[in-house]
Amino acid sequence: MIDTQSLPTEPGCYLFSDSEGTIIYVGKAKNLRRRVSSYFSRHDLDPKTGRLVAAIAGLDFIVTDNEVEAFILENTLIKKHQPKYNIDLKDAKRYAYIHITDEPYPRIHTARQPDGNGRYYGPFVSAREREDLLRLLKSLFGLRSCRRLPRRPCLRAHIGSCSAPCTGRIGEDEYRERVRRAEAVLKGDIAGLIRTLREEMAASAERQEYERAMELRNQITALEGLRERQHVDRQKTYNEDIVNYIASEGTVFLMLFNVDRGTLAGKREYTFDETEGFLEEFLARYYADHEPPEEVILPVPVDDAVAGYLSHLRGTKVRVVVPQRGEKKNLLDLVKKNVEIAFFGDRIKLDELKRHLHLPDLPVAIECFDISHLSGTAMVGSMVRFLWGKPDKRNYRRFRIRTVEGVDDFAAIAEVVRRRYSRLQKEGGEFPDLILIDGGKGQLAAATAVLRDLGIKVPIAAIAKREEEVFVPGFSHPLPLEKHEKASLFLQEIRDEAHRFAITYHRTLRKKTVVP
Incomplete structure (x- = not known):
C-alpha cells in the first residue's frame, strides 16, 4: 500500500515503479501529496490511468523550489527512464523538405x-504544394536539379527552364544570386523579393533591355500568385505555435x-492516450525537443508554470494565450x-x-495478409497495418515463406499468421481490432485455425477477388455487402495495399536470384 500522507505538500516530481x-x-505536481493521493482516492479514472494504478508497487519523489523546476525535472526524468505510461510523442506523419545543396x-x-549538407526548408505539409513550389522555383530562377552536371545541355536547358551551368552559359556569381532569390521565397520574404525585381525590371526597361524586363515581369507575376496562395498571412514579426485537439x-x-x-x-500531428493533464504533459515533452516560439496559442487554460517553463527553455519570455474571439480564435x-x-475523415x-x-x-x-509467388517459386507474404483508416507503414511486415513447398496459399497464409501473432503473444504486443485475409473461404479457414490454436480471439474476415465477396467464420455464404459500399471499398483498399507490398517484396527477391 502506497503511503501518501507522508508526502510533502511542496511542488516536485513523483516516480511510480512496478513490482x-x-x-x-513520471509526473509533476504543484502539491505532491494532493496530486499523488488523487490516483488512489478517485473512482472515475480513465482506463489507462486505471491500468497504471493497478501496476504501481513503489513511489519515489523529488521536491523542487517551484513548478517551473518541476517541469524541467519531469522532462529530464522521462528522457532518462522512458516510462511505459507517459505519452509517446511520435510524429503521426513525416514530411519532406526542399533541399538546396x-x-x-x-x-x-x-x-x-x-543530413547537414546544404540548407533545408520545410517540412512541407502538402506534397502537392511542395512540388508546385519546387517546380516554380526551378523554372523561375533556372536552378539545376540534376545529381551531376552533364557534359551537354539537358531537355530543361533546351526549353529554357534551366540556366544550364553545365555549359558555361551562366557564371557562378550570377547563378548564386538566383539561388539567393529562390531561398528568399522559401524563407517567406516574397514581398521583399518582388520589390527588388520591380526595381530591376524598371532599370532594364530604361536600358531598353526589353527581353530581360519581360522575364522579370513574368517572375513578379508568378511570385504574386504564390503569395496569394499562402494560407496564413498576418504580417507578424514574431513566431507562433497554435495547438488544438x-x-x-x-x-x-x-x-x-x-x-x-x-x-x-508546417504542422505536426500526434495521437496518444487521454489522461488527466495530457495537454500540459504534451507541451512539456514537445518543447523539450523544439525551441518554443514567442507565443503559444491554446484552446484551454493551462497552469501558469507552463509559460515559465517555456520561457526558461527559450531564454526570453513566451506568451501562452487562450483567445476567446478574434483572429487568434x-x-x-x-x-x-x-x-x-x-x-476523422x-x-x-x-x-x-x-x-x-x-x-x-x-x-x-486493421492488419491484412497477402501471399505472392510465381508458380510456387519465391513465395512471400506481406502484412500491412491500417490505423484510423490510414496506412501505418512503419508497422508493415514482410515474410519469406519457410515451411511451404510448391503452390499452397492456404499453408502459406497459416504460416505468416502464426509467425505474426505468436510473436506478438511472446512480446506482449497489441493485437489489431480486425484481421483481414486476401482470399476466400479456404484462406480464411486456414488463418482462423491458427488463431484458434494460439488461443487468440480477434475478429477476422477475408475478401475474395473478382466479386469482392467478404467472408467471416461461421457463415458459408458471403456477407450481404455490395462491393461499392464504403465498408467494402475500404476493405478493397487495404487488400490492394497488402497485394502491392507483397508484389514489391516478391520482385525484390526475384531480382536477387537472377544471375547476370
Missing part, C-alpha cells in the same frame, strides 16, 4: 531527412501549426478543422465496417 522496480510513470552551382530538389474514446488527436512571422510554415478553429479532416468508413461485420469495437487497427 520489478522499473519506473513506469552546398556546391559551386547548388541544385534544388526534394529531401526526406536533413479533439479527445475521443480515450484517445487525443492533436495538431500543432508552426506559424513563422505570420506565414504557416479563428486560427484555433482552423487547426481544429484540420484535426477533424486529418483524423475516415471515421465514417470505420463505423460502416463495424456495422457490416458486426464487430464488438471500432476497427481502429
Whole structure:
C-alpha cells in the first residue's frame, strides 16, 4: 500500500515503479501529496490511468523550489527512464523538405531527412504544394536539379527552364544570386523579393533591355500568385505555435501549426492516450525537443508554470494565450478543422465496417495478409497495418515463406499468421481490432485455425477477388455487402495495399536470384 500522507505538500516530481522496480510513470505536481493521493482516492479514472494504478508497487519523489523546476525535472526524468505510461510523442506523419545543396552551382530538389549538407526548408505539409513550389522555383530562377552536371545541355536547358551551368552559359556569381532569390521565397520574404525585381525590371526597361524586363515581369507575376496562395498571412514579426485537439474514446488527436512571422510554415500531428493533464504533459515533452516560439496559442487554460517553463527553455519570455474571439480564435478553429479532416475523415468508413461485420469495437487497427509467388517459386507474404483508416507503414511486415513447398496459399497464409501473432503473444504486443485475409473461404479457414490454436480471439474476415465477396467464420455464404459500399471499398483498399507490398517484396527477391 502506497503511503501518501507522508508526502510533502511542496511542488516536485513523483516516480511510480512496478513490482520489478522499473519506473513506469513520471509526473509533476504543484502539491505532491494532493496530486499523488488523487490516483488512489478517485473512482472515475480513465482506463489507462486505471491500468497504471493497478501496476504501481513503489513511489519515489523529488521536491523542487517551484513548478517551473518541476517541469524541467519531469522532462529530464522521462528522457532518462522512458516510462511505459507517459505519452509517446511520435510524429503521426513525416514530411519532406526542399533541399538546396552546398556546391559551386547548388541544385534544388526534394529531401526526406536533413543530413547537414546544404540548407533545408520545410517540412512541407502538402506534397502537392511542395512540388508546385519546387517546380516554380526551378523554372523561375533556372536552378539545376540534376545529381551531376552533364557534359551537354539537358531537355530543361533546351526549353529554357534551366540556366544550364553545365555549359558555361551562366557564371557562378550570377547563378548564386538566383539561388539567393529562390531561398528568399522559401524563407517567406516574397514581398521583399518582388520589390527588388520591380526595381530591376524598371532599370532594364530604361536600358531598353526589353527581353530581360519581360522575364522579370513574368517572375513578379508568378511570385504574386504564390503569395496569394499562402494560407496564413498576418504580417507578424514574431513566431507562433497554435495547438488544438479533439479527445475521443480515450484517445487525443492533436495538431500543432508552426506559424513563422505570420506565414504557416508546417504542422505536426500526434495521437496518444487521454489522461488527466495530457495537454500540459504534451507541451512539456514537445518543447523539450523544439525551441518554443514567442507565443503559444491554446484552446484551454493551462497552469501558469507552463509559460515559465517555456520561457526558461527559450531564454526570453513566451506568451501562452487562450483567445476567446478574434483572429487568434479563428486560427484555433482552423487547426481544429484540420484535426477533424486529418483524423476523422475516415471515421465514417470505420463505423460502416463495424456495422457490416458486426464487430464488438471500432476497427481502429486493421492488419491484412497477402501471399505472392510465381508458380510456387519465391513465395512471400506481406502484412500491412491500417490505423484510423490510414496506412501505418512503419508497422508493415514482410515474410519469406519457410515451411511451404510448391503452390499452397492456404499453408502459406497459416504460416505468416502464426509467425505474426505468436510473436506478438511472446512480446506482449497489441493485437489489431480486425484481421483481414486476401482470399476466400479456404484462406480464411486456414488463418482462423491458427488463431484458434494460439488461443487468440480477434475478429477476422477475408475478401475474395473478382466479386469482392467478404467472408467471416461461421457463415458459408458471403456477407450481404455490395462491393461499392464504403465498408467494402475500404476493405478493397487495404487488400490492394497488402497485394502491392507483397508484389514489391516478391520482385525484390526475384531480382536477387537472377544471375547476370
